[in-house]
Amino acid sequence: LRASTDDREVALGKDEKPIRGVSEVIIGVLGGGQLGRMLCQAASQMAIKVMVLDPLENCPASGIAYDHMVGSFDDSATVQEFAKRCGVLTIEIEHVDAATLEKLERQGVDCQPRASTIRIIQDKYLQKVHFSRHGVPLPEFMQIDDLEGTKRAGDLYGYPLMIKSKRLAYDGRGNAVARSPEDIPAAVDALGGYERGLYVEKWAPFVKELAVIVARERNNSVSCYPVVETIHKDNICHIVKAPAVVPWKIRKLATDVACKAISSLEGAGIFAVELFLTEDGQILLNEVAPRPHNSGHHTIESCFTSQFEQHLRAVLGLPLGDPSMRTPAAIMYNILGEDEGGPGFHLAHQLMGRALETPGASVHWYDKPEIRKQRKVGHITLVGSSMGILEARLKTMVDTEAVDGS
Numbered sequence: 001l002r003a004s005t006d007d008r009e010v011a012l013g014k015d016e017k018p019i020r021g022v023s024e025v026i027i028g029v030l031g032g033g034q035l036g037r038m039l040c041q042a043a044s045q046m047a048i049k050v051m052v053l054d055p056l057e058n059c060p061a062s063g064i065a066y067d068h069m070v071g072s073f074d075d076s077a078t079v080q081e082f083a084k085r086c087g088v089l090t091i092e093i094e095h096v097d098a099a100t101l102e103k104l105e106r107q108g109v110d111c112q113p114r115a116s117t118i119r120i121i122q123d124k125y126l127q128k129v130h131f132s133r134h135g136v137p138l139p140e141f142m143q144i145d146d147l148e149g150t151k152r153a154g155d156l157y158g159y160p161l162m163i164k165s166k167r168l169a170y171d172g173r174g175n176a177v178a179r180s181p182e183d184i185p186a187a188v189d190a191l192g193g194y195e196r197g198l199y200v201e202k203w204a205p206f207v208k209e210l211a212v213i214v215a216r217e218r219n220n221s222v223s224c225y226p227v228v229e230t231i232h233k234d235n236i237c238h239i240v241k242a243p244a245v246v247p248w249k250i251r252k253l254a255t256d257v258a259c260k261a262i263s264s265l266e267g268a269g270i271f272a273v274e275l276f277l278t279e280d281g282q283i284l285l286n287e288v289a290p291r292p293h294n295s296g297h298h299t300i301e302s303c304f305t306s307q308f309e310q311h312l313r314a315v316l317g318l319p320l321g322d323p324s325m326r327t328p329a330a331i332m333y334n335i336l337g338e339d340e341g342g343p344g345f346h347l348a349h350q351l352m353g354r355a356l357e358t359p360g361a362s363v364h365w366y367d368k369p370e371i372r373k374q375r376k377v378g379h380i381t382l383v384g385s386s387m388g389i390l391e392a393r394l395k396t397m398v399d400t401e402a403v404d405g406s
């Protein structure tokens with residue numbers, strides 16, 4: 001028997017409303033970039049309403065969000081106005097106005113993760129102070145205010161010396177390396193000078209970079225995704241391999257460090273923990289993102305519950321899904337932008353064409369309003385029965401791209 005709409009209405013009774021999704025709560029997301037877009041994609045499956053706040057009228061999330069308020073997620077009055085229309089507030093970018101979120105929380109607005117967490121994480125120096133106080137292993141670090149102080153740090157930590165800006169960092173824009181004391185002034189200038197707020201980190205001689213996506217529930221319990229390896233090129237995430245091909249002991253240690261770090265914060269949602277694996281088997285924390293992250297994009301195709309769905313579940317207080325992998329292996333490859341019409345732009349399209357012909361490959365295009373050089377514009381995820389097979393498929397896909405483009 002097929003139930004017609006009329007039958008269903010009868011079955012529900014006159015006063016009952018049909019179920020519209022798992023939640024009637026509107027989730028407000030500060031930011032409408034590719035992460036916001038993928039949150040909306042996950043939300044649509046369960047008819048969860050996600051509303052985004054982003055200054056760009058045609059931001060990646062705008063076309064598929066339940067609603068899009070055009071405005072700055074960094075402007076206090078705008079964020080307060082936005083919050084009135086949402087049942088719970090979350091972020092897809094940590095560079096938001098933490099003071100406004102704190103004020104909203106005092107007024108009873110539900111922010112997940114908590115404003116205190118965003119305040120700590122958006123300042124990388126404060127973040128390091130916080131995690132070192134909680135016993136999380138990390139490279140040594142020190143605030144710097146002038147040339148003399150930086151040279152003292154260089155004497156202490158040796159060279160190369162990693163100089164970082166405390167705030168507004170992403171894709172390595174905010175990092176500069178001094179290879180000798182003579183390099184310091186140019187590196188500091190490149191970051192905008194000491195007044196920008198800088199600190200130094202001891203160079204981490206890593207053999208691999210790893211990452212762990214951690215979901216935190218409203219009751220503070222945490223659940224970890226499998227450890228992945230991240231490979232960076234020019235400071236930008238290039239390739240992610242899941243699971244990381246490292247000994248079991250290292251995976252356990254990385255997961256323990258990630259859990260410890262995220263347990264020290266407040267609020268629900270997805271967190272990403274970037275880690276260094278050193279030659280002697282130590283795990284050091286690089287940084288944490290209080291939101292879905294590039295190192296978790298593979299979860300859309302490779303895990304039972306993606307990081308995006310998990311984030312929605314966590315902020316709504318729904319039961320968390322299974323973070324384990326449903327495929328033996330996955331590789332994520334980032335597509336970076338080049339000047340529109342230029343050879344790079346052409347290559348990105350050729351690469352996507354190749355991906356469409358590759359078994360087990362999924363193409364994600366973020367539909368960014370403008371394509372800029374070295375900015376993430378899409379990604380490709382390969383899933384399959386072994387890492388070896390996927391590495392070979394990726395090589396064919398990328399090599400062909402280079403050959404076709406020459």
Ligand code: ATP
Pocket residue numbers: 139162164169170171172173174175201202203204205209232235274286287
């Ligand atoms: P993201 O896009 O991940 O937010 P970011 O701009 O915040 O990047 P970091 O994660 O601090 O930058 O650093 C970018 C990359 O630089 C790291 O992934 C790592 O490859 C390298 N790096 C960072 N800190 C150190 C260090 N102390 N020693 C050696 N390499 C480092």
Ligand code: MG
Pocket residue numbers: 169170171287
């Ligand atoms: Mg960062």
Ligand code: MG
Pocket residue numbers: 274286287
């Ligand atoms: Mg980073």
